Amino acid sequence: MIHVKEAIVVEGKYDKIKLSSFLDALIIETDGFRIFKDKEKMAMLRKLARTRGLVILTDSDSAGFLIRNYLTGSIPAEQIKHAYIPDLFGKEKRKAAPSKEGKLGVEGVPVETILEALRRAGVGTEEQEENAGGRKITKTDLYLAGLSGGPGSSEKRRKLLRRLNLPEHLSASSLPGVLNSLMSYEDFVRLTSEESEPSGQG
Structure with a gap:
């Protein structure tokens, strides 16, 4: 298991299950667009951002960027690290059809791709400093x-x-x-x- 100090924000429960299989980290779901109305969860994310920092790891489709931009607008930039997964096309095993944009979400991309996205964001490494x-x-x-x-x-x-x-x-x-x-x-x-x-x- 790879330990991550920051809290990681993902969109849904399947993303969380995926990350929990190889990361020792606090992983918080936004429950998709529900975060836009969930004041209590937003307050918790702000507190976590202040105390330990947040890593935003949403899908690379337009919905994922909408959530990412909402969080970015609500939390000071210096408390956030952005991890981006590349545009990989395909369908998650549990789904009958691909997503609207045909891109794999966090749950569908290989573990190595997620680790690379975290590394690029400066998670668990001091090289950016x-x-x-x-x-x-x-x-x-x-x-x-x-x-x-x-x-x-x-x-x-x-x-x-x-x-x-x-x-x-x-x-x-x-x-x-x-x-x-x-x-x-x-x-x-x-x-x-x-x-x-x-x-x-x-």
Whole structure:
């Protein structure tokens, strides 16, 4: 069993069952969209965020991002770590049909994928802290790299997200925080200049 200090927030009971099979952690379900009206559970999540920190691990579909964004808007950013599972397509064994977007949820993805998502979020590792001194990737860097605010930027961003195995619903405003946990500013510059591959003289 892998011990996780932070409380992990998932959408439903099957996600919790999956994580409980290999993580020694406090795992809290949002019960899907019920969290939007459940004041008591929200108060508990705020308290846990203050005392031990939260890891948000929702599905990579639009419903999962709706829940993630709601929690992000309700709890101070410094108390939250975001773990993102990539867009993997398929159907959970217990379901008769795939989800509306055809993506596997937390319960359906391999254990290794979840562990990688937690590692990328900086859970159970101090390596992100060590990188904290370097130059950070900012929203301006995304704009200058053509990944936001310009013609074709959303398509370029989607390509980058696919390349990094991140979910397509990840917004431009959330992207710098995720990129900073994955790479240095220099790595980002290398990656985006590879993507551009300018032809002719510049």
